[in-house]
Amino acid sequence: FxxxxxxxxxxxxxxxxxxxxxxxxxxxxxxxxxxxxxxxxxxxxxxxxxxxxxxxxxxxxxxxxxxxxxxxxxxxxxxxxxxxxxxxxxxxxxxxxxxxxxxxxxxxxxxxxxxxxxxxxxxxxxxxxxxxxxxxxxxxxxxxxxxxxxxxxxxxxxxxxxxxxxxxxxxxxxxxxxxxxxxxxxxxxxxxxxxxxxxxxxxxxxxxxxxxxxxxxxxxxxxxxxxxxxxxxxxxxxxxxxxxxxxxxxxxxxxxxxxxxxxxxxxxxxxxxxxxxxxxxxISTPDRTIAAVDAMSHWQDFDPLRIARYVSEGETVFVDVTADWCLTCKANKSLVLDKDPVRARLRGGSVIAMQADWTKPDDAIARFLERHDRYGIPFNIVFGPGAPSGIALPEILTPQAVLGALDAASMRSLVSE
Incomplete structure (x- = not known):
């Protein structure tokens, strides 16, 4: 104390x-x-x-x-x-x-x-x-x-x-x-x-x-x-x-x-x-089970160095820190992130969606969490011209919370949506 x-x-x-x-x-x-x-x-x-x-x-x-x-x-x-x-x-x-x-x-x-x-x-x-x-x-x-x-x-x-x-x-x-x-x-x-x-x-x-x-x-x-x-x-x-x-x-x-x-x-x-x-x-050889992003996916691999550059160019960035062992992450993904209207917003081209896979140790992800005073997942945060420092979302996601944070970070009003 x-x-x-x-x-x-x-x-x-x-x-x-x-x-x-x-x-x-x-x-x-x-x-x-x-x-x-x-x-x-x-x-x-x-x-x-x-x-x-x-x-x-x-x-x-x-x-x-x-x-x-x-x-x-x-x-x-x-x-x-x-x-x-x-x-x-x-x-x-x-x-x-x-x-x-x-x-x-x-x-x-x-x-x-x-x-x-x-x-x-x-x-x-x-x-x-x-x-x-x-x-x-x-x-x-x-x-x-x-x-x-x-x-x-x-x-x-x-x-x-x-x-x-x-x-x-x-x-x-x-x-x-x-x-x-x-x-x-x-x-x-x-x-x-x-x-x-x-x-x-x-x-x-x-x-x-x-x-x-x-x-x-x-x-x-x-x-x-x-x-x-x-x-x-x-x-x-x-x-x-x-x-x-x-x-x-x-x-x-x-x-x-x-x-x-x-x-x-x-x-x-x-x-x-x-x-x-x-x-x-x-003899472990870890597989990338979550973040192995293919060309058809709207998710990009996590790169914290690119976030500031995207924001400076007027882009909105949604970051999802997840892991195979995080059941709350799975629930958020199936109930909110992979369902419309959130999925449509993330896939629509107005938002850059990044997914960080913390299934196995990753220093870059750990440092990113620490910078935002988090020591556990799920962790979702939105960056944009209206929120260069990021808007952290609650552990349990709702469509309203995600869309509201995206609007605030991109400086769009809810009315215009």
């Missing part, structure tokens, strides 16, 4: 923390909800039939898992910033090893829900935990919250960009306070059920309906795995993605063989994981 006016600084950080809390809460209903929904519903399903106290403890451990990931992410961002590395929200999805491990974990969880095998803790670990099924269950609850938080980070929610920008521009203490508030907002659904366990106990008694729900949740996780595989193609290349898919299939098959030798099974499973990490980390 600033030493010049400590009270004002504290109040400012608390205000931004409140914004971060709201951003984390909204993150629960962003397009990222598809990957996270199945994780959260699995928690509710598993809690059916438990005692009130066990239900409360389980959801508290899930909330702790969310906060643990947020704290670890905050610490990592502070460290990377300290050593001079460009940082941002969701940048871990630019790492092929991280995406590979997430894909394998989600695919294995999907196979588990669909009945291929049961995931259990090793016997030695269960003995160390006192052979307590409750304690083992709490570890699973913690992992559920951790995984849900990881899968939520590719999205940037309203208010989230403001909070993260303030945090990363401040001290390490600012970062931890604001990220903690963000984590509490993201974990609020777990905390609400922990406070009111009867919300779960009012569910129907266990029966055949639970099998149908398991199949539904398994399908959602398969969809999540497919999305992660698509991201992996962008950050590691199609050949590596195919190699990882084959290893994951071998992993699931080996885990599902009922009477396989225990040591042989462990050897195969370990080999699959190690080969996957090796393949993703050392």
């Amino acid at each position: 600033s030493s010049a006016n400590p009270r004002a600084s504290v109040l400012k950080v608390m205000a931004v923390a409140a914004i971060a809390f709201l951003g984390g809460l909204i993150l629960n209903v962003m397009p990222c909800v598809l990957p996270v929904l199945s994780i959260k519903l699995t928690s509710v399903l598993k809690a059916t039939g438990q005692t009130r106290q066990m239900t409360r403890n389980g959801f508290l451990f899930s909330a702790l898992g969310v906060l643990t990931f947020v704290w670890a992410l905050a610490a990592a961002l502070v460290f990377l910033q300290w050593i001079g590395v460009s940082v941002g929200w969701g940048i871990q999805f630019q790492n092929p090893v991280f995406v590979t491990l997430m894909f394998m974990v989600i695919a294995v969880f999907a196979a588990n829900l669909l009945g291929a095998f049961e995931i259990t803790l090793p016997a030695a670990l269960q003995d160390r935990l006192g052979a307590s099924s409750a304690r083992a269950g709490y570890i699973s609850d913690f992992g559920t919250g951790l995984l849900a938080a990881i899968l939520a980070t590719p999205c940037s929610a309203p208010f989230l960009g403001t909070a993260i920008t303030f945090a990363l521009a401040g001290t390490p203490l600012d970062v931890m306070v604001i990220f903690t508030a963000l984590g509490l907002g993201l974990a609020l659904p777990y905390l609400v059920i922990a406070a009111r366990p009867e919300l779960v106990t009012r569910m129907p008694r266990p029966g055949r309906w639970m099998l149908l729900v398991r199949i539904l949740l398994g399908g959602l996780l398969l969809a999540t795995a497919a999305w992660l595989l698509f991201v992996l193609v962008g950050v590691a290349g199609a050949r590596v993605a195919a190699f990882i898919s084959a290893l994951t299939a071998v992993f699931i098959i080996a885990a599902s063989i009922p009477r396989a030798n225990r040591w042989a099974r462990r050897a195969v499973l370990s080999a699959c994981v190690l080969l996957a990490i090796f393949g993703a980390g050392l």
Whole structure:
């Protein structure tokens, strides 16, 4: 906190923390909800039939898992910033090893829900935990919250960009306070059920309906795995993605063989994981899956040096910073940018549309975001004679917001349109 006016600084950080809390809460209903929904519903399903106290403890451990990931992410961002590395929200999805491990974990969880095998803790670990099924269950609850938080980070929610920008521009203490508030907002659904366990106990008694729900949740996780595989193609290349898919299939098959030798099974499973990490980390050949602009497209490759020149010539420039792993970007593209009247305006010749692909690390894009005080995507901004410094758009686009910014930047009135 600033030493010049400590009270004002504290109040400012608390205000931004409140914004971060709201951003984390909204993150629960962003397009990222598809990957996270199945994780959260699995928690509710598993809690059916438990005692009130066990239900409360389980959801508290899930909330702790969310906060643990947020704290670890905050610490990592502070460290990377300290050593001079460009940082941002969701940048871990630019790492092929991280995406590979997430894909394998989600695919294995999907196979588990669909009945291929049961995931259990090793016997030695269960003995160390006192052979307590409750304690083992709490570890699973913690992992559920951790995984849900990881899968939520590719999205940037309203208010989230403001909070993260303030945090990363401040001290390490600012970062931890604001990220903690963000984590509490993201974990609020777990905390609400922990406070009111009867919300779960009012569910129907266990029966055949639970099998149908398991199949539904398994399908959602398969969809999540497919999305992660698509991201992996962008950050590691199609050949590596195919190699990882084959290893994951071998992993699931080996885990599902009922009477396989225990040591042989462990050897195969370990080999699959190690080969996957090796393949993703050392032989990746990233493909340009988003920004490979062909001659028929109205999108140009991103070049920040050309923006000022275009504006000086009286042109209007629309910049879309996106990535394969950004689900909010995908929603903006399909619901707004690729639909009339916005698409017609971008294709009409009066606007130069640039697309910046941040699927994999790109210093030019990272510096561009930092210059505009942004540390996450989606980020859309319009430059023109009426706005040479740019008009930044909200994370969730609407046709009115885009067209209004284009009008203002090009010095056209809405009436003339």
